[in-house]
Amino acid sequence: VSRYVLLIGFMSYCLMGAKVFQTLETDIQEKLKNSFLDAETALMKNYVNITPEELEIFLQMLALSIKHGIIPVRTGVVYFSWSFRNSFSFVASTLSTIGYGSIAPRTPMGQIFCVFYALLGIPLTIIFLKAVSNAILRPLSGFEKYLQNMGMEERRIRIYTILFFLVTGLSLFILLPPLLFMHTEGWTYREGLYFAFISLSTIGFGDYVIGINPSQNYSHIYMAIIMLWCAFGLTWIALLFDLFAKTLEKTKTKLTCHKLCQTERKSSGKSSYIWPFFA
Amino acid sequence: VSRYVLLIGFMSYCLMGAKVFQTLETDIQEKLKNSFLDAETALMKNYVNITPEELEIFLQMLALSIKHGIIPVRTGVVYFSWSFRNSFSFVASTLSTIGYGSIAPRTPMGQIFCVFYALLGIPLTIIFLKAVSNAILRPLSGFEKYLQNMGMEERRIRIYTILFFLVTGLSLFILLPPLLFMHTEGWTYREGLYFAFISLSTIGFGDYVIGINPSQNYSHIYMAIIMLWCAFGLTWIALLFDLFAKTLEKTKTKLTCHKLCQTERKSSGKSSYIWPFFA
Ligand SMILES: [K+]
Numbered sequence: 001v002s003r004y005v006l007l008i009g010f011m012s013y014c015l016m017g018a019k020v021f022q023t024l025e026t027d028i029q030e031k032l033k034n035s036f037l038d039a040e041t042a043l044m045k046n047y048v049n050i051t052p053e054e055l056e057i058f059l060q061m062l063a064l065s066i067k068h069g070i071i072p073v074r075t076g077v078v079y080f081s082w083s084f085r086n087s088f089s090f091v092a093s094t095l096s097t098i099g100y101g102s103i104a105p106r107t108p109m110g111q112i113f114c115v116f117y118a119l120l121g122i123p124l125t126i127i128f129l130k131a132v133s134n135a136i137l138r139p140l141s142g143f144e145k146y147l148q149n150m151g152m153e154e155r156r157i158r159i160y161t162i163l164f165f166l167v168t169g170l171s172l173f174i175l176l177p178p179l180l181f182m183h184t185e186g187w188t189y190r191e192g193l194y195f196a197f198i199s200l201s202t203i204g205f206g207d208y209v210i211g212i213n214p215s216q217n218y219s220h221i222y223m224a225i226i227m228l229w230c231a232f233g234l235t236w237i238a239l240l241f242d243l244f245a246k247t248l249e250k251t252k253t254k255l256t257c258h259k260l261c262q263t264e265r266k267s268s269g270k271s272s273y274i275w276p277f278f279a
Numbered sequence: 280v281s282r283y284v285l286l287i288g289f290m291s292y293c294l295m296g297a298k299v300f301q302t303l304e305t306d307i308q309e310k311l312k313n314s315f316l317d318a319e320t321a322l323m324k325n326y327v328n329i330t331p332e333e334l335e336i337f338l339q340m341l342a343l344s345i346k347h348g349i350i351p352v353r354t355g356v357v358y359f360s361w362s363f364r365n366s367f368s369f370v371a372s373t374l375s376t377i378g379y380g381s382i383a384p385r386t387p388m389g390q391i392f393c394v395f396y397a398l399l400g401i402p403l404t405i406i407f408l409k410a411v412s413n414a415i416l417r418p419l420s421g422f423e424k425y426l427q428n429m430g431m432e433e434r435r436i437r438i439y440t441i442l443f444f445l446v447t448g449l450s451l452f453i454l455l456p457p458l459l460f461m462h463t464e465g466w467t468y469r470e471g472l473y474f475a476f477i478s479l480s481t482i483g484f485g486d487y488v489i490g491i492n493p494s495q496n497y498s499h500i501y502m503a504i505i506m507l508w509c510a511f512g513l514t515w516i517a518l519l520f521d522l523f524a525k526t527l528e529k530t531k532t533k534l535t536c537h538k539l540c541q542t543e544r545k546s547s548g549k550s551s552y553i554w555p556f557f558a
């Protein structure tokens with residue numbers, strides 16, 4: 001029961017935020033779009049008499065517009081508008097701390113709201129992803145128990161469990177999704193792989209973003225798959241980084257106190273080596 | 280000793296990465312810049328005969344250039360080039376998972392290297408920031424002990440310690456830095472505050488980025504302050520989010536098992552409430 005309360009509460013928080021950002025930001029983008037279109041019209045009218053300086057001013061303005069999520073196309077359509085769906089994507093990318101930045105609040109109110117919204121929302125997301133990490137670690141410890149019942153020695157069990165974690169996660173979250181992106185976003189496999197890693201590691205440069213290809217009509221099923229991929233993939237990669245960090249620290253400790261701690265190492269820190277992270 | 284090894288190792292990893300990215304990415308940006316300048320020259324030459332379609336194609340190209348970190352200014356200078364300093368900033372923003380994306384690898388080799396570099400680098404950064412978190416928590420437990428020696432009751436000590444953590448961190452990392460940014464970047468106080476929070480929470484939209492104001496000559500002292508601010512601020516805000524998440528979870532548990540766990544609550548989970556995070 002508690003898990004469903006968490007899920008519903010978290011989703012409500014996201015939907016509420018998406019609505020607020022949409023309300024706060026739509027006007028300014030409309031205004032920017034219009035002023036850009038006016039400038040473009042003026043440029044087209046007077047281009048016989050335009051000086052390099054005037055062109056430059058126009059280009060600077062264009063650069064600003066693009067930063068604000070406006071891409072000029074023939075019909076003057078806003079490329080990445082604060083529609084509810086885009087606003088929701090923005091909220092999801094903010095709370096997960098991916099922060100693509102393909103769209104970001106521009107109004108003073110929107111920016112201030114964003115700070116307080118994330119201040120509460122990121123801890124909520126941490127709790128939510130902790131619940132997801134349990135859902136990942138449970139089958140893993142099931143796998144561990146299965147091997148134990150087969151009478152395998154402890155060291156090998158550990159290696160097989162880690163391998164199982166790496167192989168399934170790597171295929172599900174990093175190696176297979178690019179095939180889907182190739183189809184829906186028109187990227188190469190490498191670009192999809194790069195996007196998958198940059199997103200799930202929460203770096204989120206925003207040089208590749210899904211769901212904004214204007215020639216593509218995204219289905220609801222696709223969006224649902226993406227959300228599941230994000231929730232589980234983010235958690236998996238956080239667990240992976242934690243595993244790497246623990247292993248590296250272990251190695252560092254081994255290197256720095258090669259002989260000193262030899263007896264100490266034998267006695268302690270054997271069973272609590274890998275799982276659980278997120279203690 | 281171990282701490283200095285860590286610091287030097289981490290810095291070497293960053294510097295090495297900065298050099299590699301610079302080598303991999305400089306050429307393509309040069310090429311893009313030149314093709315943009317050619318297009319601009321062609322546009323300026325023939326602008327009497329230009330059609331709206333041709334202008335549009337030019338604008339699309341401009342949009343692409345801006346995405347690749349090229350901003351057209353009078354002299355055709357690359358705004359955000361892969362200079363060593365910018366490349367180092369890029370590496371720092373990637374490994375901290377802030378990922379502003381004001382500059383990102385465009386070449387296939389650069390993108391692939393980026394994935395593997397971050398895969399090892401992010402765990403290294405986690406280890407590095409754990410060391411920083413010890414440096415933050417040590418004075419805090421010193422403060423706690425000071426209050427204990429004064430004979431204060433445990434509940435009040437906890438409240439005062441959290442308040443001390445909040446007030447000093449909030450002033451040092453969130454409320455004071457915007458004053459510096461107002462001076463160096465020409466932002467308003469609100470913009471600086473927004474930037475500080477969006478950066479330290481590792482969201483990093485990239486709508487505001489420091490160190491790229493072309494009219495400003497950044498001193499080495501400024502860059503050193505920024506690096507210290509980042510290292511300690513990132514850690515402080517991670518501790519803050521963890522504190523919030525733990526408090527929220529505690530509240531959730533209280534709400535869901537209001538009477539059931541009353542006896543349980545009394546007996547356990549009292550001392551291990553706040554510190555240490557990052558167990
Ligand atoms: K980020």
Ligand SMILES: [K+]
Nearest residue numbers: 099204378483
């Ligand atoms: K980002």
